[in-house]
Amino acid sequence: MNVPVLASIVQASSFPAIDPIPLPAPVWLFKVFHDLTLTLHFAALHLLIGGLLLATVWNFLGQMRSEPDRLLVSASGVVATRLTIVMTYVINLGIPPLLFVQVLYGRAVYTGTVLIGPIWLSVVLAVIVAYFLLYRVSKLAVERKPWWIWGLAALAVIEYVGHVYATAMTLMLRPEVWPAMYDANPTGAHLPPFDPTKWPRFAMIMVGSVGFGAIGSALYSAKRNLPEDVKTFLRVQGGRVGLAALVVLAGVGLWAFNTQPDFVREGLLASVYYKVLLCAWVAFVVLAAVAAVGIQACPGSLTLAKGLFASLAATLAVASYVLIREGVRDLTLAAKGFDVWLSPVNTNWTVVVLFVVSLVLGLIGVGWLIAVLRGAKPTEERYV
Template sequence: MNPASLIPLAEPIPIHWAWFDILLIATFAAHVLFMNAMLGSAVIGLTQAARGRNELIRAVGMKLPPLLALTINLGVAPLLFLQVNYGNFDYVSSVLMGGWWLAVIFVLLYSYYGFYIYKFKYEAMGTGMRLALFGSSVLGLLYVGFMFSNNMTLMLRPEGWQPYFNGYDGFLNWRDPALYPRFLHMMVGALAVGGLFVALLGRHQKNEGFIETGMWWFTRATMLNLALGIWFLMALPDKVLLAFMGGNLPATLTLVAGLASAGMMLYAGFRMEPMRVAGWAVLTVLLMAFIRHWVRVLYLKPWFSMDSVPVTNQYGSFYLFLGFLVVGGAIIAYMLKLYFKSGQGRA
């Protein structure tokens, strides 16, 4: 069977596709920053608690419910923009995964409520129950992350869709050599940003122990992640790898800029400067979002090009979106201001 015959026709889009790609990259970078801070700090807190040090997990646990809520909400936008431009691939991979993908909703709800119970029923639970609840919630988030990695890699490989017709009700992208380094690269990156979040929390609370712990995790996880990034790069198909090695100048320059930014971020981490690290972290994550986008475009190049998608030039909905974006952003900023003014926010 010709894999091209399995790809649905792309639907017309109202405005030029570049707008949606820009919004996809920007919103995904914002989502990743919050996801990394939430998941990474949770893993670090759990690790400390397993060694009998409960101060950090208690402090982090108080922040996880709002962090997870922001992560989920910020994750909706990039998923929608992805479906606008690349829905003919993303919808197919989601359907092929079947129950594995649908389970993401229920597992995420479990983790969400697990963190809420941990926060508000902390005093009523024993130590064992706390760790079990917190740990299972973290495992749930790891499941969600692994399923997203499966979906985002499966959508790029129409030649890997054939097993669905061999009688599978839903399958994962186990055979893709890029799946594992891609997932680990994201998860270890979460440990690095989670360490930064712990250090910033320590700076806010004037807790030197948190700063030292956070920067220790940040620097070690970042160094490990650089090695995982090389593994991920080498696991890419030759055509994609060669594009980053000079075959595609914009993609190559983006990779070089990302590595340079990561180097500056790591340097600031060794100097124990969490605020400077935070600035470089935002830039590095944005550049990594661009690199991820180049990977997507290069993978799909033999099958699909955005230039082939019909454009209806209906800008009214786009202007309406921008209006709601500005108003909604202002409302969210106001809510956050009220939250940080409250007792829980200050805590």
């Protein structure tokens, strides 16, 4: 179906009326904050999912021997006991983009999430359960007891949350299916019809998590008080798994691009901005893979230069993905009659300044918390 016809059908039927209160700040400013905070949310998510997967596999392999393998068990415990902290970042860094996405795309995202209401709300419970399971993992790891089964359970719940997010963020782009979904089940206790873009979208985050999360575990080998054999293990295994997953991620990226509708792909390729971003994503993934090779081949401990290079390449890969993903959303919604850049704006600079000041104060607070955490007595001492 061509784009103007699609737009007229969808516009006539599905999008709720524009909110009578205009945006209190320019669209670009909301987008800057959204993209920045979503990059941080995804980075934390990668550390959580990648770290949990690796640590669970290592714990399983370590505990399956007739005598538990000290190195595997220690390495799994070192990573697993950090994950409750990482989870706090996943959650807290998820809230700002949720607010910004609602402000910018409320007409689409509210409608989509209301249509799967019970499933969407179940995320709150699932996150609490995931948190509980991570604490259980951490406690058992400290006691040197096998915990991989709890790790698997945590992973399953976390995957569920990720799947709900991918479903909701896909559904907000499909106003053409909203009326039939409501007619079929107004209580919202059902998933939307199959969408070829959803699974690659989900896989981008999950495979990315294995790649970037494994590199994160490898970088954790720089922690001073870890035993040398655990440091080497984290570095070599993290680097290897990271490299393998990034090769797969390149393929998933191609899959994600190819499953987009023609008008989205053409729109991305017609824009210099998005072409640069697509090339940047490929380049940063390749650089992160090069960093993974360098890390696992590093004789002795990890150098600061290699660590910084890997972190920067991984973060920029995530940031370029966030911007491309944003392009897919804008092109899709614009073709269906909702151009976010045309949203009514009435900038209230007092509110903007207050917001920026409180954000800076908040970031200083987070910096202070990190400093306190760094100075705290490390739990890893119990593994050595």
